[in-house]
Amino acid sequence: MAQQDISFSDTAVRGLPSVEQNSWALWGTVLFLAVAIALPFFLRSFVVFQLTLAMIYAIAIIGLVLLTGINGQFSLGHSAFFGIGAYTAAVLMDQFGVSFYWTLPVAGVVCFVFGFLFGLPALRLEGIYLALATFALAIAMPQILKSSLFEHWTGGVQGIVLIKPDAPFGLPISSDQWLYFLTLAIGLMLAVCAMNIVNSRTGRALIAIRDNPIAARAMGIDISLYKTLAFGVSALFTGIAGALSGVAIQFVAPDSFTFNLAIGLFVGLVVGGVQSIPAALFGGLFVLFVPNIAESVSKGLAGAVYGVILILVIYMMPSGAAGLARLVADKVLMKAHRKGPR
Amino acid sequence: MSRRKWLWTTLTLGAALTVTPALAQKKYDPGASDTEIKIGNTNPYSGPASAYGLIGKTIGAYFNKVNAEGGINGRKVNYISYDDAYSPPKAVEQARKLVESDEVLLIFQPLGTPSNTAIQKYMNAKKVPQLFVATGATKWGDYKHFPWTMGWQPTYQSEGRIYAQFLLKSHPNSKVAILYQNDDYGKDYVKGLKDGLGDKAKSMIVAEAPYETSDPTVDSQIINLKASGADVFFNVTTPKFASQAIKKAAEIGWKPLHLLNNVSQSVGSVLKPAGLENAKGIYSSYYLKDATDPQWKNDPGQKEWTAFMDKYFPDGDKTSSFTVYGYTVAQTLAQVLKQCGDNLTRENVMKQAASLDLDLGMLLPGIKIKTSATDFYPIEQMKMQQFDGERWVPVGDVMSGAVGG
Numbered sequence: 001m002a003q004q005d006i007s008f009s010d011t012a013v014r015g016l017p018s019v020e021q022n023s024w025a026l027w028g029t030v031l032f033l034a035v036a037i038a039l040p041f042f043l044r045s046f047v048v049f050q051l052t053l054a055m056i057y058a059i060a061i062i063g064l065v066l067l068t069g070i071n072g073q074f075s076l077g078h079s080a081f082f083g084i085g086a087y088t089a090a091v092l093m094d095q096f097g098v099s100f101y102w103t104l105p106v107a108g109v110v111c112f113v114f115g116f117l118f119g120l121p122a123l124r125l126e127g128i129y130l131a132l133a134t135f136a137l138a139i140a141m142p143q144i145l146k147s148s149l150f151e152h153w154t155g156g157v158q159g160i161v162l163i164k165p166d167a168p169f170g171l172p173i174s175s176d177q178w179l180y181f182l183t184l185a186i187g188l189m190l191a192v193c194a195m196n197i198v199n200s201r202t203g204r205a206l207i208a209i210r211d212n213p214i215a216a217r218a219m220g221i222d223i224s225l226y227k228t229l230a231f232g233v234s235a236l237f238t239g240i241a242g243a244l245s246g247v248a249i250q251f252v253a254p255d256s257f258t259f260n261l262a263i264g265l266f267v268g269l270v271v272g273g274v275q276s277i278p279a280a281l282f283g284g285l286f287v288l289f290v291p292n293i294a295e296s297v298s299k300g301l302a303g304a305v306y307g308v309i310l311i312l313v314i315y316m317m318p319s320g321a322a323g324l325a326r327l328v329a330d331k332v333l334m335k336a337h338r339k340g341p342r
Numbered sequence: 343m344s345r346r347k348w349l350w351t352t353l354t355l356g357a358a359l360t361v362t363p364a365l366a367q368k369k370y371d372p373g374a375s376d377t378e379i380k381i382g383n384t385n386p387y388s389g390p391a392s393a394y395g396l397i398g399k400t401i402g403a404y405f406n407k408v409n410a411e412g413g414i415n416g417r418k419v420n421y422i423s424y425d426d427a428y429s430p431p432k433a434v435e436q437a438r439k440l441v442e443s444d445e446v447l448l449i450f451q452p453l454g455t456p457s458n459t460a461i462q463k464y465m466n467a468k469k470v471p472q473l474f475v476a477t478g479a480t481k482w483g484d485y486k487h488f489p490w491t492m493g494w495q496p497t498y499q500s501e502g503r504i505y506a507q508f509l510l511k512s513h514p515n516s517k518v519a520i521l522y523q524n525d526d527y528g529k530d531y532v533k534g535l536k537d538g539l540g541d542k543a544k545s546m547i548v549a550e551a552p553y554e555t556s557d558p559t560v561d562s563q564i565i566n567l568k569a570s571g572a573d574v575f576f577n578v579t580t581p582k583f584a585s586q587a588i589k590k591a592a593e594i595g596w597k598p599l600h601l602l603n604n605v606s607q608s609v610g611s612v613l614k615p616a617g618l619e620n621a622k623g624i625y626s627s628y629y630l631k632d633a634t635d636p637q638w639k640n641d642p643g644q645k646e647w648t649a650f651m652d653k654y655f656p657d658g659d660k661t662s663s664f665t666v667y668g669y670t671v672a673q674t675l676a677q678v679l680k681q682c683g684d685n686l687t688r689e690n691v692m693k694q695a696a697s698l699d700l701d702l703g704m705l706l707p708g709i710k711i712k713t714s715a716t717d718f719y720p721i722e723q724m725k726m727q728q729f730d731g732e733r734w735v736p737v738g739d740v741m742s743g744a745v746g747g
Contacts, residue, residue: 046443049435143556146555159430260429291425
């Protein structure tokens with residue numbers, strides 16, 4: 001069984017002792033955590049805010065990794081789930097006075113239900129057809145949010161203005177820093193959950209469906225159930241990210257959840273590495289910062305510069321940041337291995 | 343020292359002490375110094391509303407002109423404009439970058455109702471001016487709750503009130519039918535008209551028909567409005583629907599007095615598709631000069647604007663109202679900064695912005711920019727105009743649509 005666990009990460013493993021790899025991963029995680037915890041105390045509060053947003057996008061991208069990278073289904077409609085999550089949190093806080101912290105699980109559950117239900121008809125669609133169906137969802141969402149049917153709750157085009165929570169227990173940190181740590185904690189928790197899903201029986205079933213649906217069915221996997229579940233879980237991750245973003249921005253409006261956001265998340269997914277959960281963080285950083293970099297190069301041609309950067313990145317890292325990292329790690333380890341005593 | 347001499351010395355010394363600081367002391371908040379005034383801006387340079395980005399670029403060109411001519415009170419204006427792609431989250435991020443990283447003195451002309459709503463609370467908490475926002479919503483003049491936010495252009499409600507005055511004056515016994523977009527923009531207009539009509543609103547308005555932006559046409563609404571027997575049609579629609587409404591009304595032979603909101607008064611993109619002969623006689627209102635209108639050919643204000651466009655913004659579209667808008671709003675800010683003198687604190691910026699009384703070159707003659715500590719609506723006057731089959735012709739006097747406050 002253990003063999004099967006790692007088999008999907010194919011080329012990377014190439015007969016290296018897994019203990020060595022594990023210890024590298026462990027040290028990497030420790031280093032990442034130390035830096036991540038220290039950062040907010042050294043940076044300006046608006047950079048802390050930007051990093052919080054990047055982590056929020058990363059959480060949404062983890063949802064896409066599960067759906068696309070692991071299960072092989074496409075979605076160009078995750079902005080819709082992001083929006084549903086944000087609005088669930090906003091309406092609960094604004095209309096019913098629910099504490100922000102309770103809105104997060106609720107947003108997750110609501111999005112799971114929506115994702116699961118959307119997954120049902122999506123079952124009949126494959127590849128580009130599914131992409132098109134989810135695209136429709138992304139296009140429809142801002143208009144649905146504006147519609148007079150829900151205006152009573154959603155505030156229509158006006159949106160809803162929210163209040164950012166202060167740090168609890170009188171902690172001596174700003175609300176920006178508190179939201180950063182909260183997002184970091186939730187993000188880590190969700191990333192660990194996602195990794196456990198991938199490494200479980202369920203994860204193997206999802207991968208089997210991606211790689212060969214007929215063989216998967218022959219092995220007794222209920223394909224429809226797992227596919228809809230994948231959609232639901234993916235929407236759950238994205239919904240929680242949406243709820244966090246609503247509070248971080250302190251405002252939700254239909255125009256925040258347009259098709260551009262869906263494309264942004266998709267770009268983040270591909271740039272990070274479709275199958276890697278940790279690389280979602282790189283995807284999140286890319287989504288947030290690269291448009292800013294492009295703009296600082298040339299305001300008039302920001303879109304074109306963004307395009308060039310994107311093409312270069314895809315060209316140089318065809319399997320995303322995760323692929324590049326794996327390649328580098330591989331080379332270093334191989335070298336160390338050859339030199340060191342056997 | 344004699345008693346008298348001692349007294350004199352004390353008096354002069356005292357006087358000197360009280361006078362000198364007032365003369366020499368310069369007061370600065372972040373973003374201002376002896377040599378520079380930093381102002382921030384967000385505009386949609388990319389995304390669905392990127393056509394508006396022209397306004398941000400015109401403002402940049404105007405401050406290039408100001409700097410080339412020596413700056414404001416000897417200080418250069420450093421205009422930092424970021425793209426928000428018309429997305430509220432991006433607007434918040436960029437506004438925070440402007441305030442916390444670039445440390446601008448103020449944010450000027452952020453564009454769009456959603457983006458401005460998103461940053462309003464933050465700007466007011468930080469006490470950084472959110473000055474002359476580019477939206478027609480009515481909520482930007484709420485000086486009691488948001489003393490750091492101020493609008494600029496006439497609000498939709500102001501315009502609605504102006505149509506009400508026009509009706510009360512020249513057609514007091516008419517029956518009004520309203521077509522409006524079912525959102526804040528449409529409802530603001532309707533509220534303005536109703537408030538303006540006052541007690542007579544109930545008896546004069548005989549039909550109201552909302553439409554959704556998702557509706558394919560407004561044909562059925564027009565038929566219903568005609569059936570109400572109204573002889574005045576108040577048309578509160580965005581360009582595509584305005585065209586449809588004008589055309590449909592002509593098709594079914596409904597010829598009411600037609601009031602068209604100025605959002606859709608473009609001849610090229612609204613009236614032409616609807617048929618110029620169908621649009622003949624329609625009324626609307628405006629506050630800026632139309633640069634393509636031959637009547638302003640020898641107007642000094644227009645000449646100055648043309649010279650500016652030729653020298654500092656040769657790529658800019660001279661037929662677009664956005665370049666006229668950007669130029670005029672930038673002039674307004676330049677005046678505020680000039681009035682601030684050497685006291686470039688955020689508080690003084692708001693104080694000076696709230697004490698304007700300005701005539702500007704590209705405003706229609708008679709229209710003024712006026713503010714006070716209790717009036718955060720700079721432009722509240724407009725002029726009625728009528729379409730003669732080719733262009734808009736001003737009619738009547740300047741009217742005021744002040745929204746009480």
